[in-house]
Amino acid sequence: MNAxxxxxxxxxxxxxxxxxxxxxxxxxxxxxxxxxYLTVEHVSGRTVLCTIVSGCSEVLRSPYATxxxxxxxxxxxxxxxxxxxxxxxxxxGNMGAAKVLTVVTGLMFLVTLWLLYLQAFVxxxxxxxxxxxxxxxxxxxxxxxxxxxxxxxxxNSP
Amino acid sequence: MRKYLPVIIILAVLAIAVGAxxxxxxxxxxxxxxxxxxxxxxxxxxxxxxxxxxxxxxSIGSEGAPVTIEEFGDFQxxxxxxxxxxxxxxxxxxxxxxxxIFREFPLLPxxxxxxSAARAAEAAGLQGKFWEMHDLIxxxxxxxxxxxxxxxxxxxxxxxxxxxxxxxxxxxxSDLVQQRIFLDGKRGHSLGVKGTPTVFLNGRELxxxxxxxxxxxxxxxxxxxxxxx
Numbered sequence: 001m002n003a004x005x006x007x008x009x010x011x012x013x014x015x016x017x018x019x020x021x022x023x024x025x026x027x028x029x030x031x032x033x034x035x036x037y038l039t040v041e042h043v044s045g046r047t048v049l050c051t052i053v054s055g056c057s058e059v060l061r062s063p064y065a066t067x068x069x070x071x072x073x074x075x076x077x078x079x080x081x082x083x084x085x086x087x088x089x090x091x092x093g094n095m096g097a098a099k100v101l102t103v104v105t106g107l108m109f110l111v112t113l114w115l116l117y118l119q120a121f122v123x124x125x126x127x128x129x130x131x132x133x134x135x136x137x138x139x140x141x142x143x144x145x146x147x148x149x150x151x152x153x154x155x156n157s158p
Numbered sequence: 159m160r161k162y163l164p165v166i167i168i169l170a171v172l173a174i175a176v177g178a179x180x181x182x183x184x185x186x187x188x189x190x191x192x193x194x195x196x197x198x199x200x201x202x203x204x205x206x207x208x209x210x211x212x213x214x215x216x217s218i219g220s221e222g223a224p225v226t227i228e229e230f231g232d233f234q235x236x237x238x239x240x241x242x243x244x245x246x247x248x249x250x251x252x253x254x255x256x257x258x259i260f261r262e263f264p265l266l267p268x269x270x271x272x273x274s275a276a277r278a279a280e281a282a283g284l285q286g287k288f289w290e291m292h293d294l295i296x297x298x299x300x301x302x303x304x305x306x307x308x309x310x311x312x313x314x315x316x317x318x319x320x321x322x323x324x325x326x327x328x329x330x331x332s333d334l335v336q337q338r339i340f341l342d343g344k345r346g347h348s349l350g351v352k353g354t355p356t357v358f359l360n361g362r363e364l365x366x367x368x369x370x371x372x373x374x375x376x377x378x379x380x381x382x383x384x385x386x387x
Contacts, residue, residue, distance in 0.1 A: 036178055040182040040183050042177060066367055075173070081175060088164045091164070092163065
């Protein structure tokens with residue numbers, strides 16, 4: 001493979017990475033909006049309305065909805081904002097941020113698994129806003145891993 | 159400029175996120191919360207200065223008890239049903255040292271059966287069985303909250319409690335029952351109640367976290383210790 005062709009591959013994969021990180025940034029915004037809504041509902045003590053899955057209020061008023069006195073939804077909002085910032089930086093070519101994004105979304109995914117376990121087996125109710133958050137986190141981790149893989153291929157291409 | 163663009167985007171999102179959070183946290187208009195109660199801004203956060211609510215209130219325990227717990231509840235609200243056994247345990251554990259007051263605060267239109275449930279409980283109250291109906295409605299919430307029409311179920315509860323059914327059916331739609339719910343709602347609004355369950359312990363609103371059994375006991379113990387000094 002000649003140098004021009006190899007440069008084209010690197011450029012194409014670079015573009016794909018940029019698009020992937022931009023999508024990750026947008027997805028993080030969905031998670032951020034969801035978490036802000038849940039934080040506000042938690043702090044104000046309002047009854048959260050659910051249309052798909054019942055049990056929002058059971059979940060959000062359960063003892064697992066706080067860490068000490070900090071609402072878990074607020075921790076989620078901070079996490080999504082961090083993911084958004086890292087994805088934005090990565091979309092602009094900051095590969096250090098891309099690496100950290102993979103670690104952060106990996107940790108968020110592990111927490112998500114724990115929260116899904118709590119909803120399914122301990123609280124016995126699901127909250128659709130929490131399920132949306134789980135879907136967003138899973139999507140973010142998927143994108144971060146694919147983008148990292150592309151990055152590895154670009155580096156290894158001849 | 160391109161160098162600073164990501165930072166600008168990040169800061170803009172931060173500002174929007176914080177702004178949106180603060181905007182959503184502003185006090186909601188009362189008409190969204192409980193249309194059975196009158197519109198108007200909360201006028202007082204002091205339970206004594208606030209609107210009095212239905213008289214006499216539904217209460218267990220003597221007026222002279224050192225600790226008074228006043229709950230604003232909605233029978234269709236799941237956290238209220240979760241809180242119900244907690245409060246029941248508190249009542250049996252503390253006996254005459256704690257007075258419990260229940261106030262109607264049906265959240266409409268979010269909870270379609272909340273008003274029927276409140277009416278059923280109030281109608282039972284007119285035959286001296288408020289707390290029995292209150293317990294039945296909460297303890298069976300899962301069996302009626304998704305039904306199309308919960309009123310026959312509440313009538314069945316009334317029958318189970320040995321109430322005069324003809325009178326119960328009349329009372330459910332009576333002005334007196336409606337007025338009691340209205341007055342409790344008015345008191346809730348005047349205290350700034352926004353959701354359910356909202357609980358006041360000796361006049362101070364408890365944060366949601368304090369409604370966990372151990373934390374509530376700790377609060378009551380602290381209050382009892384303070385009054386016994």
